[in-house]
Amino acid sequence: MSKLSEKAAALLSEGTVGLVIGYEQGTHGTRPKFCRKAEDAATLILNDKCLNNIGGYLTKPELIGSGKVAVTATLAVMRTVVQLTAEHQLTDGNVIVLALDGDEVLQMASIDEIKKWLAAHPEDLSDENKALLSKLKALSREERWNFWINEMNKCIKCYACRASCPLCYCNRCIVEVNCPQWIKPWAAPLSNMEWQINRVMHMAGRCVGCGACDRACPVHIPLRLLTISMAGDIKEAFGVASGTGNIDGNVLSSFKPDDKENFIH
Amino acid sequence: MSETNQEFEPRIVAFVCNWCTYAGADLAGTSRLKYATNVKIVRFPCTGRIDFMLLLKAFEEGADGIIVSGCHPNDCHYTSGNFHARRRWTVFRGLLDFMGIDVRRIHFTWVSAAEGAKWADIVNETVADIRALGPYDEYKSIASNFEKEAAK
Numbered sequence: 045m046s047k048l049s050e051k052a053a054a055l056l057s058e059g060t061v062g063l064v065i066g067y068e069q070g071t072h073g074t075r076p077k078f079c080r081k082a083e084d085a086a087t088l089i090l091n092d093k094c095l096n097n098i099g100g101y102l103t104k105p106e107l108i109g110s111g112k113v114a115v116t117a118t119l120a121v122m123r124t125v126v127q128l129t130a131e132h133q134l135t136d137g138n139v140i141v142l143a144l145d146g147d148e149v150l151q152m153a154s155i156d157e158i159k160k161w162l163a164a165h166p167e168d169l170s171d172e173n174k175a176l177l178s179k180l181k182a183l184s185r186e187e188r189w190n191f192w193i194n195e196m197n198k199c200i201k202c203y204a205c206r207a208s209c210p211l212c213y214c215n216r217c218i219v220e221v222n223c224p225q226w227i228k229p230w231a232a233p234l235s236n237m238e239w240q241i242n243r244v245m246h247m248a249g250r251c252v253g254c255g256a257c258d259r260a261c262p263v264h265i266p267l268r269l270l271t272i273s274m275a276g277d278i279k280e281a282f283g284v285a286s287g288t289g290n291i292d293g294n295v296l297s298s299f300k301p302d303d304k305e306n307f308i309h
Numbered sequence: 310m311s312e313t314n315q316e317f318e319p320r321i322v323a324f325v326c327n328w329c330t331y332a333g334a335d336l337a338g339t340s341r342l343k344y345a346t347n348v349k350i351v352r353f354p355c356t357g358r359i360d361f362m363l364l365l366k367a368f369e370e371g372a373d374g375i376i377v378s379g380c381h382p383n384d385c386h387y388t389s390g391n392f393h394a395r396r397r398w399t400v401f402r403g404l405l406d407f408m409g410i411d412v413r414r415i416h417f418t419w420v421s422a423a424e425g426a427k428w429a430d431i432v433n434e435t436v437a438d439i440r441a442l443g444p445y446d447e448y449k450s451i452a453s454n455f456e457k458e459a460a461k
């Protein structure tokens with residue numbers, strides 16, 4: 045048994061946690077694994093193929109009654125735990141994060157510890173994403189419009205981008221509001237674009253950059269570029285790094301009287 | 310489009326706050342200032358209330374340009390609605406631009422209740438700018454007939 049499995053099994057058998065959420069090997073890549081008994085933990089793995097953001101499960105109503113929960117965490121999952129706690133969706137101390145430091149298993153029980161670890165392990169944009177972003181930004185506005193409308197054309201409104209996002213936890217999403225119906229429910233370029241603008245705006249300052257939305261999209265719309273671009277704008281305008289559990293309030297629900305802009309006359 | 314840009318009368322929708330810009334526009338009227346008639350004013354309690362979706366809906370329904378205007382910073386009737394709005398527009402504008410939506414068609418201004426003349430100038434400038442840009446056919450073209458019919 046790996047050290048990770050041993051640790052998870054111990055937490056379960058001691059009764060420290062009622063549930064460990066992790067990953068195991070599936071037929072097509074890794075898949076989430078929910079361990080309620082010590083023996084369930086035997087197949088747990090944690091490596092760079094674990095790309096689903098399982099932090100999203102932490103806010104599911106089905107977990108109520110599980111007591112304390114442990115989650116095996118990549119950096120993206122850790123950022124998710126921090127952000128969800130800042131948004132009062134999780135209680136500091138109720139989630140135990142299990143991470144790997146080489147071969148060793150780290151157990152972090154508080155947001156402060158997780159934040160320290162994250163500060164010591166910053167994740168930069170991949171070179172591929174940087175290149176794509178600058179390529180798009182260098183295009184003319186018309187070309188960018190054509191690029192995105194072409195992408196939006198493909199959307200089938202499956203809402204997998206929403207389902208996969210750990211920060212999309214509203215009980216009632218704007219796309220289900222039909223009085224007034226802001227966004228038409230069928231898949232058509234305009235309403236697809238409106239859906240993405242809404243989804244992304246609602247992520248302002250909150251997106252942890254896990255890329256789950258992008259990977260979930262069955263028609264391969266490069267959704268990550270939207271949130272990456274917005275996070276860059278937010279960093280530049282307000283000096284706030286997106287998805288870092290800013291306790292001074294969310295970017296769009298807080299302000300500074302001397303916030304700078306150059307477009308209001 | 311058979312119209313040339315000289316003949317083209319842009320449709321402008323202005324989203325304004327009740328306390329400053331609406332009163333400013335009112336002052337422009339009572340002062341008998343003459344300004345372009347292309348603007349349709351929609352009054353809101355506060356710029357903080359102006360949801361970004363309203364702007365997109367205006368474009369969908371055929372607006373060629375939009376004005377968003379409210380109280381100057383520190384003058385908000387509700388103390389901070391305009392500060393929140395300012396952040397929202399900063400983020401929204403960046404996102405729209407990244408998606409290729411023409412942000413030159415959205416003019417953001419602060420107009421106080423005393424600035425009737427500024428309001429008249431803003432409208433005139435916006436109309437002239439949008440007239441130069443031409444109708445926003447690009448956006449209208451994706452608001453397809455199917456969507457229009459189904460929305461009826």
Ligand code: SF4
Pocket residue numbers: 097208209210211212247250251252253254255256257258268271
């Ligand atoms: S918007 Fe996408 S990248 Fe951002 S937190 Fe949600 S799933 Fe992750």
Ligand code: SF4
Pocket residue numbers: 198199200201202203204205206260261262263264265267
């Ligand atoms: S996952 Fe892709 S296809 Fe599905 S709703 Fe989101 S953008 Fe559209």
